[in-house]
Amino acid sequence: MQQAGTMEISVGQWILILVLILVPLLYEWSATFKYLCKMAFYNGWILLLAVLAIPICAVRGRNVENMRILRFLLLHIKYLYGIKIEVRGWENFSLKEPYVVVSNHQSELDLLGMMEILPNRCVPIAKRELMYAGTAGLACWLAGVIFINRKKTDDAISVMSEAAQTMLREDVRVWVFPEGTRNHDGSMLPFKRGAFHLAVQAQVPIIPIVMSSYKDFYNKKERRFTTGKCMVRILPKVETRGLGPDEVPELADSVRKMMLATFLELSGEPSQSRDTCSQ
């Protein structure tokens, strides 16, 4: 029986105290633990923000204008992680007409750079699996994200051909990661050609975006995630007017070359050394 004036601590409370002491200690001592906590919080926070976004977006139904709401809700995350984003080339975004944005894809952290500069009425093309990422998937769907099934090339191509028509009909811009997958290796994978077919089919310009390497503050393999700085460059538009499907390979190659050169320059790498996948 508990006596007046004394306090007994139950086993559960002891465990809680231990956890409250150990977690901050581990967080400071172990870079791996810190990385895991930061990534778990990143995903968890986005899922939670999506809970907020869903009812607001649902008022309008599925609509590309909802992307502004997602952008507004996600913009602060860079501050939580101490990531400085320096953007140059804003003037290259001053086109009124639709265009296709292509950018390099290093990690899920690209979302921060993307939200920093995302133009109005611009939707990303994403793998279909993202649609099933709980609340985040629903928020993406409501904001008009275009989902493609990477396992079914024909399906993916027909979704992208439809996107070419939607771009023109509804004045929409599309953001594509032409590497087609995340690339943690500090270089750029060969480009898939979907984005370039899309631009040629719609006869709209391509705007290449380059985000500098995260190597100084983030490395998935080494499980390292600290504060840091990322440079984002919006490059001048590349016209596609008059080009046909036969010119797509050359177009894709020349855009990739330009992006790789900028990537190496921004990331402080010697040119030519890191192109492990010249096509």
Ligand SMILES: CCCCCCCCCCCCCCCCC(=O)SCCNC(=O)CCNC(=O)[C@H](O)C(C)(C)COP(=O)(O)OP(=O)(O)OC[C@H]1O[C@@H](n2cnc3c(N)ncnc32)[C@H](O)[C@@H]1OP(=O)(O)O
């Ligand atoms: C507040 C809360 C918020 C919560 C939510 C937060 C999120 C907010 C929103 C942000 C979301 C961001 C999401 C980012 C997600 C990023 C990704 O998912 S990246 C992965 C998906 N994207 C891509 O894969 C795009 C790039 N891929 C391609 O372009 C591919 O080419 C493909 C169209 C997918 C097809 O790929 P594959 O099946 O591998 O086949 P290929 O060999 O590439 O192509 C075969 C053949 O077909 C030609 N081709 C390709 N596209 C077309 C086309 N549109 N029209 C005609 N022909 C086409 C291609 O050129 C090949 O022929 P070739 O002769 O060999 O050249």
Ligand SMILES: CCCCCCCC/C=C\CCCCCCCC(=O)OC[C@@H](O)COP(=O)(O)O
């Ligand atoms: C009830 C189900 C709960 C599911 C929980 C899922 C947790 C996901 C939580 C939040 C989503 C964060 C959205 C981040 C958007 C960035 C997406 C991204 O970068 O996708 C990677 C894709 O480009 C390429 O994928 P692969 O590298 O080929 O693989």
